[in-house]
Amino acid sequence: MEVHVQDAAVIRPLKSPFDHDHILSLSHIDTDRNLLVTLRYLRVYSTTPYHQKDPFHVIAAALSAALVRYYPFAGTLIRRQSDDRLELHCHVGDGVPLTGAVATCPLSAVDYLGTELDEHFLDLLAPDPDPISDPIRPIKLQVTRFSCGGFVLGAAVHHAICDGIGATSFFNAMAEIARGSERVTIDPVWDRSDLLGPRNPPRVEFPIHELLSLDSDFDPYDGSGKRVMKEYLNVKEEWLDQLKGLIYEQSGLKCTTFEALGAFIWRARTKAGKVAPNEKVTFTYSINIRKTVNPPLPTGYWGNGCVPMYVHLTAAQVVEQPLWKTADSIKKSKHKVTNEYVHSFIDFQELHYKEGINGGRRISGFTDWRHLGHSTVDFGWGGPSAVVPLSRHLLGSVEPCFFLPGREGMIIVLVHLEEDVILAFRQEMDYLRNHENELISAI
Numbered sequence: 001m002e003v004h005v006q007d008a009a010v011i012r013p014l015k016s017p018f019d020h021d022h023i024l025s026l027s028h029i030d031t032d033r034n035l036l037v038t039l040r041y042l043r044v045y046s047t048t049p050y051h052q053k054d055p056f057h058v059i060a061a062a063l064s065a066a067l068v069r070y071y072p073f074a075g076t077l078i079r080r081q082s083d084d085r086l087e088l089h090c091h092v093g094d095g096v097p098l099t100g101a102v103a104t105c106p107l108s109a110v111d112y113l114g115t116e117l118d119e120h121f122l123d124l125l126a127p128d129p130d131p132i133s134d135p136i137r138p139i140k141l142q143v144t145r146f147s148c149g150g151f152v153l154g155a156a157v158h159h160a161i162c163d164g165i166g167a168t169s170f171f172n173a174m175a176e177i178a179r180g181s182e183r184v185t186i187d188p189v190w191d192r193s194d195l196l197g198p199r200n201p202p203r204v205e206f207p208i209h210e211l212l213s214l215d216s217d218f219d220p221y222d223g224s225g226k227r228v229m230k231e232y233l234n235v236k237e238e239w240l241d242q243l244k245g246l247i248y249e250q251s252g253l254k255c256t257t258f259e260a261l262g263a264f265i266w267r268a269r270t271k272a273g274k275v276a277p278n279e280k281v282t283f284t285y286s287i288n289i290r291k292t293v294n295p296p297l298p299t300g301y302w303g304n305g306c307v308p309m310y311v312h313l314t315a316a317q318v319v320e321q322p323l324w325k326t327a328d329s330i331k332k333s334k335h336k337v338t339n340e341y342v343h344s345f346i347d348f349q350e351l352h353y354k355e356g357i358n359g360g361r362r363i364s365g366f367t368d369w370r371h372l373g374h375s376t377v378d379f380g381w382g383g384p385s386a387v388v389p390l391s392r393h394l395l396g397s398v399e400p401c402f403f404l405p406g407r408e409g410m411i412i413v414l415v416h417l418e419e420d421v422i423l424a425f426r427q428e429m430d431y432l433r434n435h436e437n438e439l440i441s442a443i
C-alpha cells in the first residue's frame with residue numbers, strides 16, 4: 001500500500017470576497033489554550049457506478065465556490081504581540097492548500113479504513129502541518145483516490161477557527177455546491193468577538209475556579225513521554241441498553257449513552273492505569289452552547305460554539321463507587337452549563353489568559369462525533385462510509401476517547417491509551433460484553 005502525491009494547488013475563492021487586506025478577531029472561546037491544536041481526520045467515500053468524475057477536480061471547484069462566503073479559511077492565524085492571542089489575517093489572493101494523491105490499492109484492501117490499519121498509512125491520507133509553524137493555515141485538505149474509484153478526503157483544521165459543527169457546516173456548503181446548488185443553504189456568520197467576547201467590565205459570577213487551574217508553566221499536551229496507542233472497540237447497542245438498564249435498576253437514574261458508556265470507560269482506564277487512589281482525575285467534554293447563550297447564536301455561526309465542562313473526582317471514587325454515581329456526576333455537570341457559565345468562562349479567559357488556564361493533569365477527554373452531521377457531507381458519491389480521527393490532542397487531553405458512528409446497532413469507540421495499560425483496559429471492558437451477572441458485578 002503506497003500513496004503518491006500527484007497534485008498540489010492553492011485553491012482561491014471563485015471571485016474575490018474583499019478588495020483590501022484586513023484582520024478578523026476571534027472569540028475568547030476560539031483562543032482557549034486547549035483549542036490551539038490541529039484536528040486531522042478522514043472521510044471515506046466508496047465508489048459509485050453512476051459517478052465517474054474526478055473527485056479532486058470536483059472538490060477543488062466546490063472549495064473555490066464555498067470560499068467566497070467562507071473566505072476566513074483562506075487566511076492565516078498569527079499571534080498578536082499585545083496578548084499572545086491568535087487573530088486571523090486575511091489577504092487578497094489567499095487560498096487553501098489542496099493536495100491530490102493516489103493510493104495503489106482499492107479501499108476494500110484496507111477494509112474501507114477500518115479499525116486495524118497501520119497508522120503510518122493513515123497519516124499519509126491527510127495533511128500534517130508543522131505544529132509550531134507561524135503563521136498557521138486554518139485548513140489544509142487532501143483528496144486521495146484509490147484504485148477502485150473511491151476516495152478519501154483528509155482534513156487538517158485548526159481548532160481555533162471552528163469546532164466540529166462549524167467545520168461540518170463548511171464541508172456541507174462545499175458538498176451542496178458540488179451537487180449542483182448555486183448557493184449554500186445557510187449563510188455563514190462571523191462576528192466572533194461581538195457574539196462571544198468578554199463583558200465590560202469582565203466578571204466571573206460562576207465559580208469557574210472550582211473547575212479550572214492556573215499554571216503558566218504547564219502544557220497539557222506534553223504527555224508522559226510513554227508511547228500512546230489507539231484501541232478500537234465495536235460496542236453493540238444491546239450491551240449499552242443492558243448497562244443503562246442495570247444503572248436504572250440500581251439507582252432510578254436514566255442515563256444517556258454518553259453518560260453511561262463514558263463513565264464505564266473512565267473507570268476502566270483509571271483502574272487499568274493504577275492511578276493513586278487520592279489523585280484527582282478529570283472527565284472532560286465540550287457542550288454545545290449555541291442555544292444556551294442569551295440571545296442564542298445565529299444559525300450560521302460557525303466558530304467554536306462549545307465550551308468545556310469538567311468532572312473532577314479522585315481515582316478511588318471513580319474505581320470504587322457504584323458506576324451510577326459516576327454517571328450521575330457527568331449528567332449533573334451538564335446542568336451547570338448556563339448562559340452565566342458561558343460568559344463567566346469567557347470573562348475568566350479575559351482575566352487570566354496569560355496565567356496558563358488548564359483543566360488539570362489527569363484528563364480523560366471524551367467527544368461524541370455521532371451527531372456532528374458527518375453523514376450529510378455528500379459531494380455526489382453519497383455520504384462517507386466512515387469518519388476516522390487521526391489527532392490525539394483534544395480538550396487538554398493526550399488520551400482522548402471518540403464515540404464514532406458505526407454500522408447499524410453499533411457504536412465505534414476509539415480510545416487512546418498508554419501502551420502498558422492496554423491489556424488491563426481490555427480486561428475491564430470485557431465486562432461490557434459479558435453476561436448479565438458479570439456486568440452486575442462490574443458496576
